[in-house]
Amino acid sequence: MSDKTVRELAEVVKIPLERLIVQLKEAGLTLSEPDDVISDDDQMKLLAHLRNRHGKPTAEIESAPRRVTLERRKIIEIKQPNAPGSTQKTISVEVRKKKTYINPKELKASEPEKLEVVEEVIQPDLSPLPQTQTVVDESPAPIEPESQQPTSTTDIIEPVADKPVVEQAVAPEIAKPGLASEHDASAIKTEKKVKHEKPTKLKEAEEPKKKLDEKERRLEESIKRNSERVKQLAEGKKETLHRNKLDDDGRSIPRRGKKKKTSSRNTIQSDGKHQFEMPVAPIVKEVTIPEVIIVSDLAQKMSVKAALVIKQLMKLGIMATINQSIDQETAAILVEEMGHKAVMQNEDDFEQELLAEAQQEDNRAAVPRAPIVTIMGHVDHGKTSLLDYIRKTRVAAGEAGGITQHIGAYQVKTDHGSVTFLDTPGHAAFTAMRARGADVTDVVIVVVAADDGVMPQTKEAVDHARAANVPIIVAINKIDKADANPEKVMQELANINVIPEEWGGDVQFLKISAKTGEGIDDLIEALVVQTEILELKAPIEGAASGIVIESRLDKGRGAVATILIQKGTLENGQMVLCGHEFGRVRAMFNENGKTIKEAGPCVPVEILGLSGTPFAGDEFLVVQNERIAKDLAKHREDRKRFSKHAAQSASKLDEVFSRMTAGEIASVNLVLKTDVQGSLEALRGSLVDLSTEEVEVKVVYGGVGGINEGDVNLALASNAILMGFNVRADATARRLIEEKGVDLHYYSIIYEAIDEVKKSISGMMAPEIREQIVGLAEVRDVFKSPKFGAIAGCMVVDGYVKRNLPIRVLRENVVIYEGQLESLRRFKDDVAEVKMGMDCGIGVKNYNDVKIGDQIEVFERTEVKRVL
Numbered sequence: 098m099s100d101k102t103v104r105e106l107a108e109v110v111k112i113p114l115e116r117l118i119v120q121l122k123e124a125g126l127t128l129s130e131p132d133d134v135i136s137d138d139d140q141m142k143l144l145a146h147l148r149n150r151h152g153k154p155t156a157e158i159e160s161a162p163r164r165v166t167l168e169r170r171k172i173i174e175i176k177q178p179n180a181p182g183s184t185q186k187t188i189s190v191e192v193r194k195k196k197t198y199i200n201p202k203e204l205k206a207s208e209p210e211k212l213e214v215v216e217e218v219i220q221p222d223l224s225p226l227p228q229t230q231t232v233v234d235e236s237p238a239p240i241e242p243e244s245q246q247p248t249s250t251t252d253i254i255e256p257v258a259d260k261p262v263v264e265q266a267v268a269p270e271i272a273k274p275g276l277a278s279e280h281d282a283s284a285i286k287t288e289k290k291v292k293h294e295k296p297t298k299l300k301e302a303e304e305p306k307k308k309l310d311e312k313e314r315r316l317e318e319s320i321k322r323n324s325e326r327v328k329q330l331a332e333g334k335k336e337t338l339h340r341n342k343l344d345d346d347g348r349s350i351p352r353r354g355k356k357k358k359t360s361s362r363n364t365i366q367s368d369g370k371h372q373f374e375m376p377v378a379p380i381v382k383e384v385t386i387p388e389v390i391i392v393s394d395l396a397q398k399m400s401v402k403a404a405l406v407i408k409q410l411m412k413l414g415i416m417a418t419i420n421q422s423i424d425q426e427t428a429a430i431l432v433e434e435m436g437h438k439a440v441m442q443n444e445d446d447f448e449q450e451l452l453a454e455a456q457q458e459d460n461r462a463a464v465p466r467a468p469i470v471t472i473m474g475h476v477d478h479g480k481t482s483l484l485d486y487i488r489k490t491r492v493a494a495g496e497a498g499g500i501t502q503h504i505g506a507y508q509v510k511t512d513h514g515s516v517t518f519l520d521t522p523g524h525a526a527f528t529a530m531r532a533r534g535a536d537v538t539d540v541v542i543v544v545v546a547a548d549d550g551v552m553p554q555t556k557e558a559v560d561h562a563r564a565a566n567v568p569i570i571v572a573i574n575k576i577d578k579a580d581a582n583p584e585k586v587m588q589e590l591a592n593i594n595v596i597p598e599e600w601g602g603d604v605q606f607l608k609i610s611a612k613t614g615e616g617i618d619d620l621i622e623a624l625v626v627q628t629e630i631l632e633l634k635a636p637i638e639g640a641a642s643g644i645v646i647e648s649r650l651d652k653g654r655g656a657v658a659t660i661l662i663q664k665g666t667l668e669n670g671q672m673v674l675c676g677h678e679f680g681r682v683r684a685m686f687n688e689n690g691k692t693i694k695e696a697g698p699c700v701p702v703e704i705l706g707l708s709g710t711p712f713a714g715d716e717f718l719v720v721q722n723e724r725i726a727k728d729l730a731k732h733r734e735d736r737k738r739f740s741k742h743a744a745q746s747a748s749k750l751d752e753v754f755s756r757m758t759a760g761e762i763a764s765v766n767l768v769l770k771t772d773v774q775g776s777l778e779a780l781r782g783s784l785v786d787l788s789t790e791e792v793e794v795k796v797v798y799g800g801v802g803g804i805n806e807g808d809v810n811l812a813l814a815s816n817a818i819l820m821g822f823n824v825r826a827d828a829t830a831r832r833l834i835e836e837k838g839v840d841l842h843y844y845s846i847i848y849e850a851i852d853e854v855k856k857s858i859s860g861m862m863a864p865e866i867r868e869q870i871v872g873l874a875e876v877r878d879v880f881k882s883p884k885f886g887a888i889a890g891c892m893v894v895d896g897y898v899k900r901n902l903p904i905r906v907l908r909e910n911v912v913i914y915e916g917q918l919e920s921l922r923r924f925k926d927d928v929a930e931v932k933m934g935m936d937c938g939i940g941v942k943n944y945n946d947v948k949i950g951d952q953i954e955v956f957e958r959t960e961v962k963r964v965l
């Protein structure tokens with residue numbers, strides 16, 4: 098309020114001038130002229146008078162609020178450019194305006210400073226944090242132009258979410274007083290509640306600078322507090338993210354889907370620092386090491402670069418490339434060297450673990466099943482003819498339009514049940530399967546031609562069947578022939594301990610003709626009877642498992658495998674694992690090429706859908722989980738690739754005693770090959786006589802002639818030691834022996850062989866004189882030399898020939914002479930050594946009977962200490 102004339106006041110309050118003059122008079126004021134000046138005090142007096150007249154005491158005016166505060170809120174949005182590379186960000190900011198109106202009288206009293214600062218710091222509510230975003234101090238939003246005139250204003254700009262508070266004080270203005278009219282008085286009452294300031298506030302107002310400093314300090318504190326809180330929240334979030342990214346073992350697992358750039362590595366905190374913290378102590382990892390591991394895989398397991406592993410390997414004296422595999426022991430040393438913990442992993446454990454996961458416990462009910470039959474016999478005795486006859490007459494019957502095809506096995510239906518035949522005749526295939534661990538055959542049919550009698554391979558077949566502990570049925574074939582003599586065949590078989598039932602033995606003998614079909618029904622009948630004796634059973638329900646009979650790659654259909662189901666039922670579409678191959682069964686066919694949807698025990702089926710061609714003899718099983726199938730297939734593949742000598746389980750003569758005492762073996766199995774029948778019988782008898790109470794010496798097979806692939810397979814299948822008496826292994830057999838680690842011993846004196854086996858079972862083996870064949874030369878021509886006698890023109894086909902080393906002359910893999918070299922020449926020059934792939938002339942000392950096709954074996958003798 099300010100001094101005015103009476104007229105002016107009448108205009109302001111909008112009442113007639115005369116009426117105002119009367120009111121002034123009533124109020125006891127001496128103002129009667131329109132131009133008289135009415136002071137503020139007078140205006141207040143007039144106001145008091147008017148209030149009194151309307152029944153309101155003057156005290157009320159006195160106690161009227163001296164200060165009125167108005168608040169306003171407004172939310173504005175600020176566009177904030179963020180860190181380089183990231184998108185622009187919108188920040189919502191709440192602006193709070195506070196206006197305080199103060200009675201001018203009070204202000205007068207607070208001279209010289211007409212200022213009051215009202216402070217209020219409002220903590221922004223930061224929880225919950227809506228999103229992780231970089232928090233930056235916001236500059237205050239422009240403040241609206243003031244339409245009113247507050248005595249004091251404090252604007253509080255508050256971020257809506259995670260923004261710090263910024264306050265801005267605006268210089269106060271003095272409110273204009275209302276007029277002393279009745280109308281004005283009510284206006285003053287309602288709109289401008291004037292209130293006297295408290296003495297303390299007034300005191301504060303006297304020190305506005307101090308207050309501002311204080312405000313600034315508090316503001317700073319507030320910002321600090323908020324940023325601290327934001328930091329904590331961000332930290333918490335980071336931790337949660339990190340935890341989510343870790344698996345149970347604490348290893349980092351990659352995030353699925355699109356990679357976001359907001360990884361913890363790239364997150365910048367409000368204070369601009371990266372959140373990554375350097376580990377303060379070395380991290381010790383548990384590194385599982387399989388039997389063989391590739392350098393790069395090992396590096397990955399230790400979370401180091403492959404170059405570092407290669408460097409460490411160099412320090413250990415091993416030169417390896419990134420893709421090279423190193424053995425378990427080396428890897429373990431390296432892991433320990435690098436400060437981690439090596440955990441040796443047994444490959445079998447891994448496989449067992451996965452298999453256990455894949456297979457449920459086998460407590461399924463077993464039902465009678467068909468026998469699985471293999472046909473063996475000497476060459477041309479009629480094995481194939483017999484199989485063909487049975488298939489032709491039995492399989493195609495009732496399968497109108499069916500295309501009979503060779504799928505490696507087929508099933509025959511009889512009145513008494515079914516019989517499954519394996520379509521790979523011969524003991525070689527049978528033993529090869531067994532060597533691979535597949536004992537599928539239940540019964541062996543030994544075919545003997547009635548006109549030919551028992552031949553060497555007949556005996557082999559009997560031995561192989563016996564080694565496998567499989568019952569035999571003898572089929573005396575070709576009885577339609579005029580010169581057929583079944584009695585002679587029976588006699589010869591009885592000589593090798595295959596006694597016919599009618600002679601009191603336990604073997605069924607059937608007279609058949611694969612040509613006319615005579616006796617074949619009886620043969621099948623005999624098979625069914627044998628099955629009943631064997632009580633063959635298999636579960637029909639549940640996941641299928643069995644053996645791969647054969648496999649091939651078909652141009653149009655891909656990998657095709659014939660499998661024989663041994664347990665359960667195989668259904669179309671199931672995931673199967675076959676050796677190191679796996680896949681979903683796309684289609685299934687029976688032996689007639691007919692599509693089938695499911696197959697039970699003893700049914701041979703052809704399946705499509707495998708990742709590749711498995712080996713004959715590989716085990717197949719249905720795996721519910723594709724991941725396990727894949728893992729196992731890969732594991733087997735790796736194992737095959739890395740460990741060529743995986744089959745180290747083959748028995749070794751020098752291990753006999755230790756394995757015997759450890760209770761691992763109760764018998765020493767031998768496969769014996771000799772140069773002549775006489776030495777075979779002598780050796781066999783002497784060796785079997787070595788059997789003691791603790792250990793039995795068994796000759797699982799004894800034969801005459803060089804050692805062939807079949808012998809090696811038999812040794813493998815029966816965990817036997819191979820012995821060659823004056824005979825050698827042929828090239829294929831040698832390869833297999835080396836690959837599978839079969840223990841092979843050559844002898845030329847019977848006593849030596851007996852002595853060695855004796856010592857091995859008594860654990861007293863003397864230092865072994867180990868012979869190592871260092872070279873082999875083939876005789877391509879023979880010349881006569883007056884000085885040296887017969888000179889063999891040779892080609893060195895393996896290793897090397899050394900002049901001073903002992904040699905043996907072999908004819909058809911049988912040793913015919915052992916001695917020394919007389920001369921070794923190349924183009925008329927005497928030489929000390931000739932390497933593989935070179936021609937040379939060899940003169941054998943005191944031996945002139947060398948012939949084209951003979952082989953000259955060069956060997957070295959070394960003494961090896963026995964370790965038991």
Ligand SMILES: Nc1nc2c(ncn2[C@@H]2O[C@H](COP(=O)(O)OP(=O)(O)OP(=O)(O)O)[C@@H](O)[C@H]2O)c(=O)[nH]1
Binds near residue numbers: 574
């Ligand atoms: N007369 C007559 N001949 C037969 C009989 N069985 C087979 N043959 C003949 O004997 C020969 C050999 O028969 P295969 O069935 O090939 O003999 P295999 O045992 O399979 O011979 P390999 O496969 O070489 O081991 C063929 O010419 C047949 O025709 C038979 O019962 N009677």
